[in-house]
Amino acid sequence: xxxxxxxxxxxxxxxxxxxxxxxxxxxxxxxxxxxxxxxxxxxxxxxxxxxxxxxxxxxxxxxxxxxxxxxxxxxxxxxxxxxxxxxxxxxxxxxxxxxxxxxxxxxxxxxxxxxxxxxxxxxxxxxxxxxxxxxxxxxxxxxxxxxxxxxxxxxxxxxxxxxxxxxxxxxxxxxxxxxxxxxxxxxxxxxxxxxxxxxxxxxxxxxxxxxxxxxxxxxxxxxxxxxxxxxxxxxxxxxxxxxxxxxxxxxxxxxxxxxxxxxxxxxxxxxxxxxxxxxxx
Amino acid sequence: xxxxxxxxxxxxxxxxxxxxxxxxxxxxxxxxxxxxxxxxxxxxxxxxxxxxxxxxxxxxxxxxxxxxxxxxxxxxxxxxxxxxxxxxxxxxxxxxxxxxxxxxxxxxxxxxxxxxxxxxxxxxxxxxxxxxxxxxxxxxxxxxxxxxxxxxxxxxxxxxxxxxxxxxxxxxxxxxxxxxxxxxxxxxxxxxxxxxxxxxxxxxxxxxxxxxxxxxxxxxxxxxxxxxxxxxxxxxxxxxxxxxxxxxxxxxxxxxxxxxxxxxxxxxxxxxxxxxxxxxxxxxxxxxxxxxxxxxxxxxxxxxxxxxxxxxxxxxxxxxxxxxxxxxxxxxxxxxxxxxxxxxxxxxxxxxxxxxxxxxxxxxxxxxxxxxxx
Numbered sequence: 001x002x003x004x005x006x007x008x009x010x011x012x013x014x015x016x017x018x019x020x021x022x023x024x025x026x027x028x029x030x031x032x033x034x035x036x037x038x039x040x041x042x043x044x045x046x047x048x049x050x051x052x053x054x055x056x057x058x059x060x061x062x063x064x065x066x067x068x069x070x071x072x073x074x075x076x077x078x079x080x081x082x083x084x085x086x087x088x089x090x091x092x093x094x095x096x097x098x099x100x101x102x103x104x105x106x107x108x109x110x111x112x113x114x115x116x117x118x119x120x121x122x123x124x125x126x127x128x129x130x131x132x133x134x135x136x137x138x139x140x141x142x143x144x145x146x147x148x149x150x151x152x153x154x155x156x157x158x159x160x161x162x163x164x165x166x167x168x169x170x171x172x173x174x175x176x177x178x179x180x181x182x183x184x185x186x187x188x189x190x191x192x193x194x195x196x197x198x199x200x201x202x203x204x205x206x207x208x209x210x211x212x213x214x215x216x217x218x219x220x221x222x223x224x225x226x227x228x229x230x231x232x233x234x235x236x237x238x239x240x241x242x243x244x245x246x247x248x249x250x251x252x253x254x255x256x257x258x259x260x261x262x263x264x265x266x267x268x269x270x271x272x273x274x275x276x277x278x279x280x281x
Numbered sequence: 282x283x284x285x286x287x288x289x290x291x292x293x294x295x296x297x298x299x300x301x302x303x304x305x306x307x308x309x310x311x312x313x314x315x316x317x318x319x320x321x322x323x324x325x326x327x328x329x330x331x332x333x334x335x336x337x338x339x340x341x342x343x344x345x346x347x348x349x350x351x352x353x354x355x356x357x358x359x360x361x362x363x364x365x366x367x368x369x370x371x372x373x374x375x376x377x378x379x380x381x382x383x384x385x386x387x388x389x390x391x392x393x394x395x396x397x398x399x400x401x402x403x404x405x406x407x408x409x410x411x412x413x414x415x416x417x418x419x420x421x422x423x424x425x426x427x428x429x430x431x432x433x434x435x436x437x438x439x440x441x442x443x444x445x446x447x448x449x450x451x452x453x454x455x456x457x458x459x460x461x462x463x464x465x466x467x468x469x470x471x472x473x474x475x476x477x478x479x480x481x482x483x484x485x486x487x488x489x490x491x492x493x494x495x496x497x498x499x500x501x502x503x504x505x506x507x508x509x510x511x512x513x514x515x516x517x518x519x520x521x522x523x524x525x526x527x528x529x530x531x532x533x534x535x536x537x538x539x540x541x542x543x544x545x546x547x548x549x550x551x552x553x554x555x556x557x558x559x560x561x562x563x564x565x566x567x568x569x570x571x572x573x574x575x576x577x578x579x580x581x582x583x584x585x586x587x588x589x590x591x592x593x594x595x596x597x598x599x600x601x602x603x604x605x606x607x608x609x610x611x612x613x614x615x616x617x618x619x620x621x622x623x624x625x626x627x628x629x630x631x632x633x634x635x636x637x638x639x640x641x642x643x644x645x646x647x648x649x650x651x652x653x654x655x
Contacts, residue, residue, distance in 0.1 A: 090313075103619050108382030121316045123323075129350070130312075130343055133376045137342070142377070146384045150619050169312050169341040200368050201342065 011074065012037055013172050013204045014059060019068035021054055028054050030228040032068070041198055041205040042233075043215045045250065046225030052208045055225065056174055059206070060094055073172060090118040092172040093165030097180065099157035101149040107135055107160045108145040114167045131167070138163040139193055155186040159193075166197070173197075175207045179214055191217050212251075212259035217266070224250075236260075286310050286318040286344075290329075304329045304357070307336035310344025322351050335361030345369035414611050418541070421533040436539035444505045444540075445547030449554070452500055456555035459492060460484060460562025468571055477571050481578055484563030485586040493556030494548075494594045495642055498601035501548060502634040506609035509540050510630035513613025514623040522614070532614075541606040548602025552594055589654040597645050601638045608634035 014036035021029040028051040036042050046052050057063040059070055061082045070077045073088045101110050111131040115122060122130075135145050138159040149157055158178060165173060178194065179187035195218045198205055209215060215222055216236065223233040226246045232239050239247050250256060286308040304325075308314065332352050337344070340363075349370060352359050362370060387395065425432050467483040513536060516522050522532045560582055567573035573581075612630035616622050649655070 103621060106382055106384070112382065115312075119312060119316065122312075123316065123319060126316075126319050126347070128382055130346065131382060132380060133342075133346055133373050136376050137372060142380070145380065145382060169343060200372050202365070 013073050014206065015071040016059065017069045019055070019058060019070065020066045021051065021058060022066045027228060032229045034223055034230050034233070036204060036206060038204055039202060040220040041194070041207055041218055043219035043222040044206065044208045044225065045210070045215065045222060050225045051228070052225055053176060056176060056206065056208060060092065060174060090168050091170055092174065093168065093170040094174040095158065095161045095165045095176060095178060097176045099149070099161030101157060101160055101164070103149050106146050106148055107140070107152070107163070108132060110160060111135060111164045111167045114164065118168060134163045134166055135160065138166070139189065155182050158182065158190065169201065171204060173203045173205045175205060177208055177210065179209065179211045187211060187213065194218055212256055213262065216259050216263035286314050288318060288322065302327065302329050303331045303333055304351070305333045305336060306348070309339035310337050310348065311339055311341045312343040315343055315347060319347050322347065329355040329357045332357050332359045333361045334359065334366055337366065340366045340369060342369055342373060346373045349373055410615060411611065414614070417533045418537060421531055421538055424531070425534060425538065431534070433535050433539050436535060437542055440539045440543035441547055444501065444543045445551060448501065448504055448551060452497055452551055452555050453558045455496060455500060456493060456558035457562040459496060460488060460559030461566050463487060463492070463559070464563035464566035465570065468566070478573070480563070480567065480571060481573070481581040482585045484560060485582040486590055488556045488559035489586060489590045490593045493559055494552040494598045494601060495638070497551045497555040497598070498548065498605060498638045499635055501544065501551065501602065502605045502631050502638065505544060506605040506634045507627050507631050509606060509609030510613040510627040511623055513610060514616035514626050517614060517616045518620065518623065537610045540610055541603060544602040544606035545599045546602070548598045549595060552598035556594060593649050593654055597642065600641065604637050604641065605634045608637065
């Protein structure tokens with residue numbers, strides 16, 4: 001966790017106002033508004049093709065929106081030249097769906113890339129050490145550091161991608177479907193890791209997911225994209241209380257109910273464990 | 282707030298120098314500011330008994346890592362850490378520093394024999410692969426011959442369009458220019474014997490026998506052979522080919538056979554078309570610089586070029602087309618692993634196709650001369 005002394009740090013890290021994204025005749029977003037609070041894990045949900053990834057790409061400046069204003073960490077992304085250094089790239093980390101590791105570099109070298117780019121003055125030895133402990137922090141084994149991406153499984157690639165996203169100790173972390181394609185055990189571990197990292201490093205996390213368990217377990221708030229805008233933001237009980245038909249069918253469908261039930265069970269188990277440690281301590 | 286991370290050594294006089302000093306760190310211990318401090322800390326000698334963090338106002342995992350490492354190297358305790366700093370220190374504590382980011386590299390005397398051995402094995406599996414590929418094509422032919430209704434006519438026509446029709450402009454232009462160059466350069470040399478009129482023989486015979494077909498084969502290898510390898514390679518990566526197998530469709534029947542047939546057949550037409558374009562190019566040079574009228578040039582071609590020159594070209598063309606298509610499809614289907622492999626296999630397809638075409642062309646040249654088609 002950083003001890004923050006910067007005045008701008010109290011402002012929300014991401015503010016999206018009146019975002020419009022249009023591809024030809026096809027409108028993805030029409031007047032979308034969203035504010036992400038500092039230090040929260042915000043889950044973003046929506047049907048397939050509802051524009052979750054487009055929203056993330058707009059926020060991180062991979063795509064120029066048709067209209068609207070996006071402020072990230074005090075910079076107006078919609079007004080800067082995206083091919084230039086925009087000053088905030090070293091303060092965020094992005095995990096793409098498949099990990100998007102550079103295939104010609106080992107895992108460790110992948111993590112080194114942003115360090116080399118943004119902090120060339122670092123001692124090479126320290127840089128290697130940083131790359132190494134980041135990889136291990138994300139739960140990969142020691143031996144994975146010197147492996148190439150093609151030698152890793154899907155889950156390991158995601159962890160390695162997360163290590164690269166965390167390379168610069170960012171304040172803001174973007175995760176695009178981090179648990180998609182992982183087995184339930186791997187997905188649960190990844191969720192726990194995200195939560196731990198958020199608490200230890202004081203991250204703000206923007207998380208796109210289809211995984212209802214992830215939403216219940218780790219998200220502080222959930223934003224729902226439908227009808228080309230964010231129709232609701234809040235905790236899951238608040239969302240269900242809105243009685244919007246899409247939200248209802250999303251959370252009250254068979255999968256939603258199962259995730260809710262398992263969350264309740266874990267809550268009880270978790271409290272039990274916390275109580276246990278207190279007694280032990 | 283200070284701009285850079287700093288340190289001071291406090292000697293704790295009353296405890297005596299034997300215990301060592303207290304290292305007091307201050308300022309922001311973050312990735313952006315830590316580089317100079319880290320360099321200075323590494324040069325520290327002498328014993329340090331405590332690392333004091335109470336004056337640190339900002340810390341991230343990199344700062345925690347440097348603190349942990351320094352404490353470990355000097356066998357010192359860490360004091361004055363805030364709750365947040367403690368959590369960071371705890372998360373990086375147990376992690377060792379050693380190790381390289383690259384897999385270890387074997388010494389040269391091991392690497393060279395290893396590389397040679399790998400090449401030998403790759404050569405062997407290459408031979409197996411080619412034989413297996415020919416076998417698959419043979420099987421596909423047999424099964425298509427048994428059930429002609431399954432023949433992929435649509436794919437064949439589509440590939441013929443891609444290989445043949447869309448190549449017409451570029452091959453026409455290329456051959457036309459080659460005809461111009463041969464006629465122009467040839468006439469300069471022949472002029473020295475006063476034999477400019479033999480330019481007609483030169484252009485007619487060399488384009489029909491050799492260059493028309495050879496240049497077309499190289500162009501088709503670059504255009505279509507590479508496309509075959511890249512298409513099939515990508516389909517292999519996206520598991521499209523596996524999907525076909527599970528449905529019971531033979532990928533060789535629906536993908537390879539139409540491509541091979543299309544390239545073989547279209548090479549004959551393209552080769553002839555290229556020769557014609559080259560002759561027209563020669564005729565233009567004749568008209569403009571040699572004083573041979575355009576139509577006279579063309580009718581002279583008929584008189585001076587023996588008929589078997591045309592057959593030489595037309596016999597070579599389908600063989601070259603077949604080789605180009607086989608190389609493209611074979612390398613495409615050999616793709617495994619990642620997207621880098623697609624690029625490598627595409628290159629190999631084009632290089633091996635052009636090489637094989639040129640080697641075979643040399644054999645053809647000797648062969649046709651031997652049978653009296655000189």
